[in-house]
């Protein structure tokens with residue numbers, strides 16, 4: 001069966017009291033990844049996205065994509081469509097402001113050909129949209145908005161607004177991939193824990209005069225981490241964290257003044273910088289949902305957790321959630337179990353909630369230890385950087401943790 005992009009006049013086939021095995025709310029990168037990962041599962045999937053396709057693609061974001069995420073996309077069979085459009089980095093340089101001891105990670109540390117990748121939002125979202133349109137078991141409903149859901153003993157009834165009309169569909173499981181504000185999580189009264197940071201994050205794209213040399217930089221200033229990520233076309237993405245007032249003031253500067261400030265943080269290793277397009281400021285928060293599942297409901301991606309952008313972890317955690325949930329649902333289907341049963345869903349929660357908490361804690365620790373001028377902490381962290389550079393086992397451990405190679409590996413990532 002080819003793509004079924006339901007138009008308002010089409011009605012899904014009704015089977016045994018429900019129309020779909022699962023409905024995924026949110027066709028961002030994470031919702032699409034789950035739908036794609038379920039391609040050969042034998043499960044019927046409804047994917048619902050509120051924004052029109054072109055608007056969803058147009059987000060001016062870019063992400064560090066870690067090795068484990070790349071392996072998951074290889075396992076799904078979509079990586080060859082993504083790889084030509086993204087940049088590969090083979091070196092990461094960590095430094096503490098102007099302190100001369102820089103920690104350099106390279107492919108030789110872990111014996112791989114690449115360390116990671118950086119992708120524009122479009123370079124991930126578009127191939128995923130195209131892929132799910134070709135999945136015979138996936139119905140892609142876009143634009144359409146979920147406005148209500150009712151959890152019953154055996155099914156969940158989902159009210160969807162399509163072109164001004166309300167339609168109710170029933171499925172065995174609802175998966176919320178509806179972003180950080182997750183209306184589905186709120187309506188289900190799932191509590192969250194966490195805090196907003198004292199910092200905001202400025203995101204901008206620049207073109208340096210010299211080659212970026214496929215190198216990613218994370219430079220820690222006392223005001224917050226400053227990352228430079230290489231992109232195709234010798235562009236770079238800047239993720240610049242600073243206290244709210246400073247971030248606001250920086251964003252209000254004219255281009256020339258902004259570039260001057262940017263160059264001070266950036267260093268002169270890549271020559272003169274040219275600013276590409278607009279810059280944006282994001283609020284930064286840490287959030288962990290108290291539970292990832294309820295009977296007939298699972299949360300994935302930003303709906304389940306958010307973290308500080310240091311280390312570019314957020315999206316990658318969501319990709320791992322999608323791969324883990326796909327594996328558990330597929331195993332349940334293979335043994336004729338009810339995929340909405342809380343005992344099945346708890347396997348996903350037990351797997352992902354703790355692993356995500358470790359990374360949330362790690363990013364929080366990095367930010368707090370480095371966004372700090374208290375002399376004893378400065379001395380300890382500089383000693384820590386030196387140790388990291390000199391002790392190979394520690395260096396490999398830190399690198400593997402950051403790129404997702406610690407923890408349980410989903411089956412999808414083992415397929416190649």
Ligand SMILES: Cc1cc2nc3c(=O)[nH]c(=O)nc-3n(C[C@H](O)[C@H](O)[C@H](O)COP(=O)(O)OP(=O)(O)OC[C@H]3O[C@@H](n4cnc5c(N)ncnc54)[C@H](O)[C@@H]3O)c2cc1C
Pocket residue numbers: 025026027028029030031048049050051056061062063064065144145146147177178179180183201203239282283300301302303309311312313314315316317318
């Ligand atoms: C400044 C900054 C920098 C970052 N850098 C990185 C990085 O380098 N690497 C990294 O891994 N992560 C990074 N992240 C994190 C990353 O952006 C997020 O983790 C990721 O985008 C979350 O994807 P998602 O699909 O879960 O949510 P979203 O992208 O928010 O998608 C949710 C989707 O759900 C849809 N939706 C919502 N409600 C409904 C509804 N009722 N019905 C239908 N559809 C609905 C929305 O339209 C949307 O398309 C960064 C974040 C920030 C703020």
